[in-house]
Amino acid sequence: MSETILVTGGAGFIGSNFVPYFCAKYPGYRVINLDKLTYAGNLDNLKECADMPNYRFVQGDICDEALVKELFEANDIRGVIHFAAESHVDNSITGPKAFIETNIGGTFNLLENARRHWMSAPNKVKPGFENCRFHHISTDEVYGTLGETGLFREDTPYAPNSPYSASKASSDFIVRAYHHTYGMNVTTSNCSNNYGPKQHGEKLIPTIIRKCVAEEPIPIYGQGTNVRDWLYVLDHCKAIDLIFHQGKSGETYNVGGFNERNNLQLVHKICALLDERRPRKSGKYADLITFVADRPGHDLRYAIDSTKLTRELGWKADENFDSGIVKTVDWYLQNRY
Numbered sequence: 001m002s003e004t005i006l007v008t009g010g011a012g013f014i015g016s017n018f019v020p021y022f023c024a025k026y027p028g029y030r031v032i033n034l035d036k037l038t039y040a041g042n043l044d045n046l047k048e049c050a051d052m053p054n055y056r057f058v059q060g061d062i063c064d065e066a067l068v069k070e071l072f073e074a075n076d077i078r079g080v081i082h083f084a085a086e087s088h089v090d091n092s093i094t095g096p097k098a099f100i101e102t103n104i105g106g107t108f109n110l111l112e113n114a115r116r117h118w119m120s121a122p123n124k125v126k127p128g129f130e131n132c133r134f135h136h137i138s139t140d141e142v143y144g145t146l147g148e149t150g151l152f153r154e155d156t157p158y159a160p161n162s163p164y165s166a167s168k169a170s171s172d173f174i175v176r177a178y179h180h181t182y183g184m185n186v187t188t189s190n191c192s193n194n195y196g197p198k199q200h201g202e203k204l205i206p207t208i209i210r211k212c213v214a215e216e217p218i219p220i221y222g223q224g225t226n227v228r229d230w231l232y233v234l235d236h237c238k239a240i241d242l243i244f245h246q247g248k249s250g251e252t253y254n255v256g257g258f259n260e261r262n263n264l265q266l267v268h269k270i271c272a273l274l275d276e277r278r279p280r281k282s283g284k285y286a287d288l289i290t291f292v293a294d295r296p297g298h299d300l301r302y303a304i305d306s307t308k309l310t311r312e313l314g315w316k317a318d319e320n321f322d323s324g325i326v327k328t329v330d331w332y333l334q335n336r337y
């Protein structure tokens, strides 16, 4: 009998890279993609799944108690891979409420329905449900900010600084509590910045490419010195697959590619690739770089130590930044801008 896995937020950036990969790799799973289709969700990103017999889309809100209960019961959900979230830090500064509702309330609603469906009492899994797992996808932003040195490890204390990262940290703690209190089979991954195809145009890399192509000023916060650890999205998807299937219950795993770049390095790299691929009539794309007022509370540096994931589960990123960014720029030029 094939098992049904509930994927949430599969129409977003990472989810829409994950779902086609996962459905193709595991034809034995039936995958239900529950997504509200907020401004960030885009079904065009899931065209590859149209002919996949093991894929089904349900439009709905992870906060909707009746809907999530019905989905668990009617489909006998045996696993959850939870991407759905409000994910843009800038939006969390102007409108934090949706972040609290979806990222905290929605995660709680999913966990609670999974608990009721899979468990009969604290530390008592219903017979036959022993392998049911809830995998929660989180971010390195829960750890706060780093100085010029050091890396986030799984035991780094949480110190979230934005409403977004605070809401993700809260959801991580609820997931943790369901393991420690109820004995639920959960895993969590905390990943660094992803890049690659299908990302919403509001995020930094698509914005740089779009502005270049439109010959408009490229806005860079502050002096462009903020450092992020960039991971190609498919490498994140592969890590999630590995942790969902082989991770240890109750554990968290950091995911990152040891590819630190500051925003200036990033924008110059993309501009140089565009200079080769679609040269301007005069001048270079880097001439369009414009510094704008910094984001309030802007974390200086994130960098992930993913040694645990490599040592315990054998994960390794297939792309480095130089190979992944070429694929990414080419995808946006061919598909978006």
Ligand SMILES: NC(=O)c1ccc[n+]([C@@H]2O[C@H](COP(=O)([O-])OP(=O)(O)OC[C@H]3O[C@@H](n4cnc5c(N)ncnc54)[C@H](O)[C@@H]3O)[C@@H](O)[C@H]2O)c1
Pocket (backbone or CB within 6 Å): 008, 009, 010, 011, 012, 013, 014, 015, 034, 035, 036, 037, 038, 039, 040, 041, 042, 060, 061, 062, 063, 082, 083, 084, 085, 086, 087, 088, 102, 106, 137, 138, 139, 140, 168, 190, 191, 192, 193, 194, 195, 200
């Ligand atoms: N993008 C990154 O660099 C990154 C890095 C680390 C972790 N993460 C985490 O990975 C997950 C996915 O991130 P993303 O970049 O793909 O986000 P995204 O904003 O591109 O997509 C989010 C998806 O969730 C859906 N959604 C939002 N609220 C919902 C709700 N209430 N009910 C159902 N669906 C809802 C949206 O419609 C959208 O399809 C998030 O949990 C995020 O915190 C992202």
